[in-house]
Amino acid sequence: MVSFESDYIAGAHPKILERLAETNMESLVGYGEDRYCRMAEEKIKKACNRPDAKVHFLVGGTQTNQVVISSMLADYEGVIAATSGHISVHEGGAIEFSGHKVLALEATDGKLNAGNIDAYVNTFYADGNHEHMVFPGMVYISHPTEYGTLYSKDELAAISAVCRKHNIPLFLDGARLGYGLASRQTDVTLPDIAELCDVFYIGGTKVGALCGEAVVFTHDNAPKHFITKMKQRGALLAKGRLLGIQFDTLFTDNLYMEISHHAIEMAERLKSLLKEKGYRFYLESPTNQQFIILDNAQMAELGKHVCMSFWEKYDDSHTIVRFATSWSTTEEDLRKLEEYL
Amino acid sequence: MVSFESDYIAGAHPKILERLAETNMESLVGYGEDRYCRMAEEKIKKACNRPDAKVHFLVGGTQTNQVVISSMLADYEGVIAATSGHISVHEGGAIEFSGHKVLALEATDGKLNAGNIDAYVNTFYADGNHEHMVFPGMVYISHPTEYGTLYSKDELAAISAVCRKHNIPLFLDGARLGYGLASRQTDVTLPDIAELCDVFYIGGTKVGALCGEAVVFTHDNAPKHFITKMKQRGALLAKGRLLGIQFDTLFTDNLYMEISHHAIEMAERLKSLLKEKGYRFYLESPTNQQFIILDNAQMAELGKHVCMSFWEKYDDSHTIVRFATSWSTTEEDLRKLEEYL
Amino acid sequence: MVSFESDYIAGAHPKILERLAETNMESLVGYGEDRYCRMAEEKIKKACNRPDAKVHFLVGGTQTNQVVISSMLADYEGVIAATSGHISVHEGGAIEFSGHKVLALEATDGKLNAGNIDAYVNTFYADGNHEHMVFPGMVYISHPTEYGTLYSKDELAAISAVCRKHNIPLFLDGARLGYGLASRQTDVTLPDIAELCDVFYIGGTKVGALCGEAVVFTHDNAPKHFITKMKQRGALLAKGRLLGIQFDTLFTDNLYMEISHHAIEMAERLKSLLKEKGYRFYLESPTNQQFIILDNAQMAELGKHVCMSFWEKYDDSHTIVRFATSWSTTEEDLRKLEEYL
């Protein structure tokens, strides 16, 4: 068996385990006030080219989305997201649990469109009855999206401009941010994101860490008493060091980008392999997730040797499956896959 | 000026005011425990032909939707509703405020389709990942819908059957129920609704009362400690008599249906008038709300003499407007309208 | 039988019913935008001597407390209240339902003490760990309290000063405000309250109305999009006229104070009567609620003829009961009571 099931099938990058072991017996204060958290914050601010940023560390993606969104919205506001967005579908209603509506907009290949957002907000305010409706209070995008696709710098700038025009923050879910930044088909850099977004997070769980997401408030705009808000939502880790040390390691010697490039290299070879063998792609993805349409018999056969992720039904006899590479994917994994295909 | 702006532009039916005056100085216990509430409950149960029903009185529609839905759902569940449903759009996120997601399904003329609901629930359970998603825990329909349309008895029975198959309750928002029951084009009776739904409400605010909605749990299925749940949501009226006396009056001597028939009579004459004059209907509505497409200049001109409700933009030069009749609409109102058209 | 069970046993003051009847067929816009709501607002602002106030009308007390408190607190904040405060005990957890903690402080005869509030807030901020605690974000007091007692002007000014020193709003629950203002033992006027509080409400339900509470934000400090917040909490009445007309009537020709004085006159005579007959008072109340300690046999006997309210167990053989007068109490009621005592 070989697994391309997800990008969180392995533990952590070995350098992270090493650093955890090296620092293990140091006495450190809790709740993210330790020096590793501060060092990681400084390195991230530098990588983002934002001296006025503030960085907080959370444990997982759904938690981060819930904490950030519900901390930044007024109670009469909801968050605009793609109908296929992670918060719209796959987080068990975590945003609604915190009292807010997800205002779902149609998306193409997982991506929102600046014009559609603008039209939505304009229509909202033009409606004489809008005081009886949920105000659009934030835009949430994923980059890469849930389908592995990416916004171009122009697309991102256009969405950012719409948000700033309407004075609502732009939040970018970067659970797989490394794989977006390392893509061969992107013109978007980390400083671009930090400039165009009001808040975003740098995913650790899927990019080399045991767990952890680094939330970046890009311009002195962290919500007041954010620590209390994290605590109140059960999201403040006692041993903050676990997150600080991991992100400090990932942002030392370019490790985060290095392992992201590796995953993309593996993804590109996976794509070539699948194309060579004549597999049909559901869409063109420039990142580490590849979506293939298999007929159901073929899927059953391949499933005996290869773990992949059932995505959705395509039609009665076909299924969309996802192959994901990650920092942990090896050449041996690809060799085995080739054999089974 | 004459107003067709909504079905809540007037106070209460005169008989209600009379009864409030007659009973005014009686000493009555609070919180819905008084004898008028109990009398109203008995009359409603009889009208519904459900001796095993339980009736509670609430003040308004959004409140009722929030209290009923959040009281009946488990926390991991959301409510299926039409994208155009009142809870989906025009209640300021009241359902999300209570922690639950509205699972919006496409609708036709405001109506959900049994097959679509069934497909949605089947797809949900077929998804290997559904434990990460919001469970469908209730179906919400409006009857009449927000577009004035009605479910046929067959359509309602089909939706009911889907709900019972999946063991999720069917909730009918009857804010304008009288106007649905009195329509010339319906085969649905109050006992039908009581049999096919698990919970529904009989709208008072828009059908002759100063305020008030009567929630009917149809088969001994009121949530445990519903009074406490009402209190907790700020929805338990101290002087419950205000609601009890109104519904007792509405359900005495067939008043509720009588005034509903009057509104329908007025609506039918309004329709004829608009048709005669060549106005274009947005859709065919068999109840008290009529939707007309006006060009914007025409709308401005007519607006000098007639209050109507801006509904939504039709295209750049046309607007959909709503004319509503109600128990309080008079022949004189129609005569004036004819003059201005 | 004669009833002193509560101050909401009767309907509405006859002038209110008259005005409802007179205005009944007027076409009015909904949701509190009608001219009666605006007239009532102007009269209340004038009575408060606050041209910069904003008035909103809600239906009941628990609803008002929930809407006001949850609309004004940041999510990391709770509300300071007496352990005996209505929101602490008798609202089914409505504040917690909206996500906020009630920070209960010990009280004397239902009253908070400025020094205790100050000490609480100082201790909070002195605690090195306070970022892990609920921030004190508002002070809630009842006037009259749940025990019928009143703050003196000095006491109220002292609490107000503490609140302003710490920059947290003071909210006064005036469900029975009329009976406080009309007391023979008060030096607090409506303009005093409007000056010393940031928000308060003028109770209607218990002072002559069918239902309704008038919330006064005293200095241009109504929360942004308060209408949407009301809607979202199910608290925006469609026929706002019902509230506007009632408060317009109550604030015309001094009716609110006149009927409050009547209730106090009745309460004073009730007190004299009870004292004459040798009944034991639980505490000295200067308003319409009187608390008497009865032995349980006496209570059972008296209960055959007089409705009163069981308050709490005093000891194994005695019970505290409440007698309440109101605008609707008559001399005949007192005469009957005298007979039964």
Add this chain to the structure above:
Amino acid sequence: MVSFESDYIAGAHPKILERLAETNMESLVGYGEDRYCRMAEEKIKKACNRPDAKVHFLVGGTQTNQVVISSMLADYEGVIAATSGHISVHEGGAIEFSGHKVLALEATDGKLNAGNIDAYVNTFYADGNHEHMVFPGMVYISHPTEYGTLYSKDELAAISAVCRKHNIPLFLDGARLGYGLASRQTDVTLPDIAELCDVFYIGGTKVGALCGEAVVFTHDNAPKHFITKMKQRGALLAKGRLLGIQFDTLFTDNLYMEISHHAIEMAERLKSLLKEKGYRFYLESPTNQQFIILDNAQMAELGKHVCMSFWEKYDDSHTIVRFATSWSTTEEDLRKLEEYL
């Protein structure tokens, strides 16, 4: 400097880091479905002597309290806890954020008393007005408590009996459970807890793990769709292995108890040392937390060399400080402390 500031100042027990490294490159499914989670569950069930238990792994204590309490309560219910309980004071209102009230009862040295709980519940149901109040729906106790104290087996059995009499679950917060079980002054075993409680958790964060708490539902009573509830609260860890491997290690070869005994040994020597030197104890604690009253000058001086935790003001010139030992405390730490005292 030497630190006795808390029991979470160090990383993880070295065996845990070893196991994380050994298993690091194994492909495992996510979300707690991996074999290490299942192995850990089996070992915990065995240690608890409860074959019918169900174990779930969460990341931290506040999160666990929020998820367990809000998952098990009906919406009209609150949780009984000591006024000094962690959920009452130091979790930023996490329980209220989830919509529920903490019903705080007076406690002695952090401990609730069975008789008081019983009286509280009896009084609640005896109150004629209890439908307007928050129902007691669970009892929460900490063992050890926030003051390091322990319930005896008899005390625990008495509380359990009260809960079962009233049919409300007993939840034990075991954030420091190991240190309670290893105390020299306890007669309570892990199987006792599993028998007497309905749900409890075995703390990892403070007892050798990087993070993690193992929730044990003791008798087939895990809430329906608990995984979805965790997800909805942002509490479902993608790499569940991180928790599974840690608890599997802690429950292999008695490691959890072994390191707990070490902490207690260190605590007993700390106590002896402090007593020898004439320090004054705030209370007698049989576990790893020791509370000492220092005069403020003494505290400042000692603070130059020793990290300890400011607990609360004792009087104007004295402060209560806490010294905590843990699995990571060394003889060298004690030797240094002796020097500084």
